[in-house]
Amino acid sequence: ETGVTQSPTHLIKTRGQQVTLRCSSQSGHNTVSWYQQALGQGPQFIFQYYREEENGRGNFPPRFSGLQFPNYSSELNVNALELDDSALYLCASSLAPGQGAGEQFFGPGTRLTVL
Amino acid sequence: AQSVTQLGSHVSVSEGALVLLRCNYSSSVPPYLFWYVQYPNQGLQLLLKYTTGATLVKGINGFEAEFKKSETSFHLTKPSAHMSDAAEYFCAVRGNSGNEKLTFGTGTRLTIIP
Numbered sequence: 001e002t003g004v005t006q007s008p009t010h011l012i013k014t015r016g017q018q019v020t021l022r023c024s025s026q027s028g029h030n031t032v033s034w035y036q037q038a039l040g041q042g043p044q045f046i047f048q049y050y051r052e053e054e055n056g057r058g059n060f061p062p063r064f065s066g067l068q069f070p071n072y073s074s075e076l077n078v079n080a081l082e083l084d085d086s087a088l089y090l091c092a093s094s095l096a097p098g099q100g101a102g103e104q105f106f107g108p109g110t111r112l113t114v115l
Numbered sequence: 116a117q118s119v120t121q122l123g124s125h126v127s128v129s130e131g132a133l134v135l136l137r138c139n140y141s142s143s144v145p146p147y148l149f150w151y152v153q154y155p156n157q158g159l160q161l162l163l164k165y166t167t168g169a170t171l172v173k174g175i176n177g178f179e180a181e182f183k184k185s186e187t188s189f190h191l192t193k194p195s196a197h198m199s200d201a202a203e204y205f206c207a208v209r210g211n212s213g214n215e216k217l218t219f220g221t222g223t224r225l226t227i228i229p
Contacts, residue, residue: 004158033216042119042205042219043159056216090158094215101147101166102215106158 002027004093004107012113013081021076021110023091030096031055032074033104034066037088049074050097078112086114117142117208121220129228134178134193136223138206141187147209148189149217150180154202162204165189176200201227 005024013019025032031050035043045058049068063079072093078085088111092104122137140146147166151159163174170182176199180191189206203224207217 006158035217040222042207042221043217045216045218048216056210058216092159092217097215101164102209102217103149103161103164104217105161106151108158111156 004091004105006089006091006107006110008110009108010111010113012115014115015081015083017081018077018079019081019112021078021089021091021112023074023076023093023107025072025074025091025093026105028095029093029105030072031094032068032072033092033094034074034076035090035092036060037090037109038084039087043090046076055097081114083114086112088112117146117210117218119206119208119218119220121204121206121223123223124221125224125226127226127228128196130198131195134191134196134200134225136191136204136206136225138180138189138191138220139187140189140206140208142208148180148182149207149209150174150178150189150191151205151207151219152202153205153222159205162191196225196227198227198229201225 033048034046037043047057048055052068067075088109090109091107094104118141120139150162165182173179206220210216
């Protein structure tokens with residue numbers, strides 16, 4: 001069984017730039033959720049993708065956007081980067097909503113630093 | 116809306132001592148609750164979960180948690196701490212909307228004293 005993978009591991013960008021983060025879901029999972037974890041904080045829900053469509057969104061501005069592909073992998077895109085976007089970005093995969101207990105399995109994260 | 120409060124951002128225990136990490140939740144519906152562990156520079160690993168049924172749930176690495184509805188609590192315990200337990204621990208509650216998002220607490224950093 002293949003776990004959740006994310007790329008890249010680390011990324012350094014400057015304010016105003018754009019970034020794309022990638023995630024491959026665990027085998028058998030068709031739902032992907034993205035979380036932002038600022039230093040010293042718990043993860044905050046950004047959005048979820050199911051059947052290649054956004055299925056719920058947290059309190060994040062529209063410059064945070066995403067995609068899900070037919071193979072269930074996903075991308076998180078952030079435009080017009082701000083200093084406060086510096087964080088660990090976590091991807092989690094799960095079964096379809098309504099199936100199972102909703103437990104999510106996390107990847108190792110992408111550490112984004114905005115200078 | 117769901118929320119989670121973790122009391123104590125830092126907890127230190129001696130090796131071999133009892134570990135107790137506290138979590139209180141707020142939910143308008145019967146909650147699904149989770150504990151995750153995060154080691155330095157890593158993602159989150161699921162320790163255990165409560166859905167329905169037995170209120171005492173056992174997880175990996177000797178951890179267990181008890182769901183107490185009357186106290187809206189889901190505290191994590193381990194009888195005897197090991198050095199390898201040093202990590203950040205997060206309690207989370209599952210949303211009841213269509214996306215089942217997880218709402219996390221702010222975490223508790225567990226330090227084990229040799």
